[in-house]
Amino acid sequence: MRAVRYAQYGGPEVLSVEQVPIPLPGPTQVRIRVAATSVNAADVHVRSGSMRLLTGRKFPKGTGIDAVGEVEATGADVSSVSVGQRVWAVTGDGRAFGARLGSAAESALFEQAHVTAAPADVTDLGAAATVMPATMAVRTLREAARLLAGERVLVRGATGAVGSAVVQLANALGAHVIALTNAANTDLAQSLGASEVFDYATTRPADIRLVDVIVDTVGTGLMNWRRRLAPGGRMVTLAATPGALASVAAGRVISLAGGPRMSTFIAQPPNHCIAEAARHVEEKFIRPVIDSVYPFEQATAAHRAFESGGLRGRVLLTP
Ligand SMILES: NC(=O)c1ccc[n+]([C@@H]2O[C@H](COP(=O)([O-])OP(=O)(O)OC[C@H]3O[C@@H](n4cnc5c(N)ncnc54)[C@H](OP(=O)(O)O)[C@@H]3O)[C@@H](O)[C@H]2O)c1
Structure with missing residues (x-):
């Protein structure tokens, strides 16, 4: 599968798309077929190396900490979502920042504690912009x-x-x-x-x-x-x-x-917050605000846009 990765800390130009093996979910993990993800400040901080004391020197690294898509596979202990279900997810584990594989990939792993049903009647881009x-x-x-x-x-x-x-x-x-x-x-x-x-x-x-x-x-x-x-x-x-x-x-x-x-607080959103967020998006209390959408191959441009500021809402990445 294709994944956005980088082999050294640096500017947006270190990002590129690589072929990597499809990851296998651990017992409590969910593998999502990613329809869209977003660029977060954390992605940019980690990629730049400014958090290297926490994120270490193991490369290549992936990027991306949220996703919307369909459940492709689940670990043996996963009961909250099932294969084929449309879900969204936010990385809840600080250790995942700077992980070998992020959510800017065709498939991504999340702990089940941070995956809930995606809001209905909202496009994949809209869901990725709001998760x-x-x-x-x-x-x-x-x-x-x-x-x-x-x-x-x-x-x-x-x-x-x-x-x-x-x-x-x-x-x-x-x-x-x-x-x-x-x-x-x-x-x-x-x-x-x-x-x-x-x-x-x-x-x-x-x-x-x-x-x-x-x-x-x-x-x-x-x-x-x-x-x-x-x-x-x-x-x-x-x-x-x-x-x-x-x-x-x-x-x-x-x-x-x-x-x-x-x-x-830092990320680690409890599951009930992610589920409540889905209700507010479904009820149109929170509507997506999308600045721009880039394919994975243009991840460098997406990070550059994020870093240059002046945005109106979310910068998204799609496979
Ligand atoms: N704690 C957590 O768990 C968590 C989770 C997600 C995000 N965050 C953090 O939340 C922050 C915002 O993330 P984001 O994705 O929303 O970033 P963003 O889209 O870049 O939003 C930041 C906004 O702040 C504006 N801004 C810059 N300087 C300002 C100032 N002096 N006064 C008022 N507004 C100013 C920017 O406007 P211009 O670009 O137009 O100047 C921009 O619209 C980041 O620091 C991120 O790390 C934390």
């Missing part, structure tokens, strides 16, 4: 922030892949959504349900009235943005940069004395 963002929106708004109807929520990076799902779900949950985004994407932020839209290049924290929840997908200046939280406020950052993690740790110490709560 990670919608799952992260559920994890962030429902589990971490426990967003309530009527609350004010600020979304930093509101028209990126994850941000666009967060804006939509927050709106569907009855919150007042304030989007911080690239000015060129103001129309997109409004169409997703943001009531107020600010240009991130010119907006300072003090320009925004206090909010109950901040969802951050950027990772910078967190302690300054934290000051925009009302009493009882919560900030959740998805950006697992060293700076963001340090801010969250500092924020946790400060909140011991009372005040707003800061938190973060």
